[in-house]
Amino acid sequence: MNNVLIKNTIRFVIVVLIQVLVFNNMNLGGYLHPYIYVLFLLLLPIYINRSVLLLLAFFTGLTIDYFAGTVGLNAAASVFLAYVRPGTIRLFFGKQEFGADEEPGLHSFGVIGFLKYTIILVFLHQFLLFYLEVLSLTNFLYTFNTIIISTLFSTFVILVSMLLFGKRSGK
Amino acid sequence: MRNLFVLLWKNQFFLLFIILEIISVILLSRSYSYHGAIAYNITGEISGGIFSTYSNVTDYLSLKTDNEILANENALLRNSAPSSFLVTDTQYVYRDSMYRYIPAKVVSNSISRSNNFIMINKGSKHGVEKEMGVISSVGVVGVVIGVSENYATIMPMLHKNMRISARIKSSGQLVSVVWGNNDYLYGTVVDIPSHIALSKGDTIVTSGNSLIFNEGIVVGTIESHDRENNKKLSAAKLRFTTNFGTLKYVYVIDNLMKPEQDSLINQIIN
Numbered sequence: 001m002n003n004v005l006i007k008n009t010i011r012f013v014i015v016v017l018i019q020v021l022v023f024n025n026m027n028l029g030g031y032l033h034p035y036i037y038v039l040f041l042l043l044l045p046i047y048i049n050r051s052v053l054l055l056l057a058f059f060t061g062l063t064i065d066y067f068a069g070t071v072g073l074n075a076a077a078s079v080f081l082a083y084v085r086p087g088t089i090r091l092f093f094g095k096q097e098f099g100a101d102e103e104p105g106l107h108s109f110g111v112i113g114f115l116k117y118t119i120i121l122v123f124l125h126q127f128l129l130f131y132l133e134v135l136s137l138t139n140f141l142y143t144f145n146t147i148i149i150s151t152l153f154s155t156f157v158i159l160v161s162m163l164l165f166g167k168r169s170g171k
Numbered sequence: 172m173r174n175l176f177v178l179l180w181k182n183q184f185f186l187l188f189i190i191l192e193i194i195s196v197i198l199l200s201r202s203y204s205y206h207g208a209i210a211y212n213i214t215g216e217i218s219g220g221i222f223s224t225y226s227n228v229t230d231y232l233s234l235k236t237d238n239e240i241l242a243n244e245n246a247l248l249r250n251s252a253p254s255s256f257l258v259t260d261t262q263y264v265y266r267d268s269m270y271r272y273i274p275a276k277v278v279s280n281s282i283s284r285s286n287n288f289i290m291i292n293k294g295s296k297h298g299v300e301k302e303m304g305v306i307s308s309v310g311v312v313g314v315v316i317g318v319s320e321n322y323a324t325i326m327p328m329l330h331k332n333m334r335i336s337a338r339i340k341s342s343g344q345l346v347s348v349v350w351g352n353n354d355y356l357y358g359t360v361v362d363i364p365s366h367i368a369l370s371k372g373d374t375i376v377t378s379g380n381s382l383i384f385n386e387g388i389v390v391g392t393i394e395s396h397d398r399e400n401n402k403k404l405s406a407a408k409l410r411f412t413t414n415f416g417t418l419k420y421v422y423v424i425d426n427l428m429k430p431e432q433d434s435l436i437n438q439i440i441n
Contacts, residue, residue, distance in 0.1 A: 020218075021225050024281065033283060050184045058191045067218045068281070069288035069317075069324055072198030079191045083184075132199065134285050142353065 004045060004101050012060070015040045020067040033146065034154045035074075037064055038125055039161065041081055042118060043105065046098045050086055057082035070133070077129035081121050088120055105166050118158055123151045203286075204332065214290070219322030222278040223292050230419075237419055244308045270385050273297055273423040278322070282355035282415050287329040289313065291421060294321040304384040304424040310412035311335065311390045312421050314383055323423070328390075329355055329415055336381050337390050340374040342367065348375060348390050348409060355415045358391060360407040369396040369407050382432055385424060 019037040026032060041057050061075030068074070089104070098108060106114050126147045134143050179186060230237075275291040293299050295318050305312040305325050313327035326333055329350055337348045337360070344367055351359030360375055373393040379386025389412050396407035426432075 017221075020221070051187050054184070054187050054191055058195070061195070066215060067221075067279075068284075069290075070199075070284075070286065071202045072195040072200075076192055076195035076199060079188060079195060083188045132196075135203070139353070 012040050016063055032153055033150045036154050036157050039158050043103050045101050045103055053082045077125045080128050081125040106162055119155045122154050126151050214317035214319040214322050214324045216319055226278045269428055271425040275421050275423055277418050286331055287327055289325040289327050291323050294319050294323050296320050299323045299423050305421050306388055307413045307421050311388055312413055328358055336378045337375050338378045340376045358409040358411055360409050363405045365403055369393045382429055
């Protein structure tokens with residue numbers, strides 16, 4: 001249990017720093033806004049208490065907001081992600097049994113399964129984030145393009161970092 | 172009553188979700204109005220510390236261009252120093268200077284979002300206050316909206332709620348400048364009366380009406396002007412002279428006469 005706590009705390013710090021220092025400064029043609037800090041929320045243990053998950057998401061979002069100067073924006077999107085996460089896991093992997101502290105990952109969900117899981121949650125997160133940020137439907141297509149491209153890129157980065165740093169085979 | 176609590180406890184996940192979303196949206200909506208942002212922006216010592224450490228490292232990559240920009244500006248300032256003028260009127264002494272410029276370095280900057288922010292490494296300790304104007308060596312940058320001890324947050328021109336009072340330099344006509352698109356190179360000049368036709372290259376400068384910016388600071392040059400026949404006011408595309416993408420050094424304008432001007436305005440209101 002303690003091990004899980006320490007691991008996730010370290011992951012939180014690393015993911016926030018990378019998001020704030022690297023990806024928030026990234027700008028390719030105004031389209032690409034990768035949000036990879038959601039990786040922290042995606043990788044929390046599968047059977048985590050759902051209310052704890054919501055509170056952690058809220059706190060993570062506020063931390064990112066604190067650095068980006070957008071109070072409440074990432075918090076709203078992250079809480080939404082946390083709200084749909086248990087349902088998404090049940091939808092795709094409802095029949096599977098996981099260990100008590102097991103995390104979502106390539107070895108627990110499989111590469112395709114983890115890809116589906118990531119792309120859906122990242123898309124929903126970015127969908128809410130970008131429309132809340134623009135707060136209008138005037139540039140609907142432009143915003144939607146941005147969401148699609150950012151989702152694909154964020155998913156790509158998350159998958160690559162999982163392949164590089166995640167556990168590939170079972171314990 | 173007991174059943175109600177049981178019901179609430181059963182649905183605690185959904186309830187907590189709704190509560191957290193409501194809190195987030197309230198926080199967000201407050202930061203969305205200009206005055207809300209000024210009243211509400213958090214400028215933190217922790218984030219400022221991390222950003223300035225990071226920019227200390229990355230700054231070495233652009234030393235050469237930064238040096239050129241500073242050298243150009245030095246030359247400009249040298250040209251306007253008293254010693255470079257022939258003194259003809261010894262009676263004329265600047266007793267009170269109107270504006271003081273506080274130089275600052277950008278430690279964090281965004282340009283690609285629909286509401287961008289800049290953080291600089293000067294704060295209340297150096298005399299920076301909310302609602303001070305910020306300029307670069309070539310043009311307008313934005314307005315200070317949050318101050319902590321060592322850092323300040325700026326709402327740049329690249330923000331949906333940013334609107335500054337400006338003038339067409341050649342005619343003196345008052346207009347307003349907003350961002351109005353998603354491209355960090357261009358802004359939009361609005362409230363142009365129908366009898367005025369702007370051509371490419373016309374300069375737009377600050378009006379000096381707002382007490383935030385002094386008069387005559389360049390905002391940008393006109394790129395194109397679409398005149399619609401039936402409208403009283405038209406809009407034009409503006410190219411900012413400040414390049415927000417490579418912004419490194421800025422100046423915060425401290426208007427030394429502002430307390431006096433403010434008290435005058437308050438007298439009229441009361």
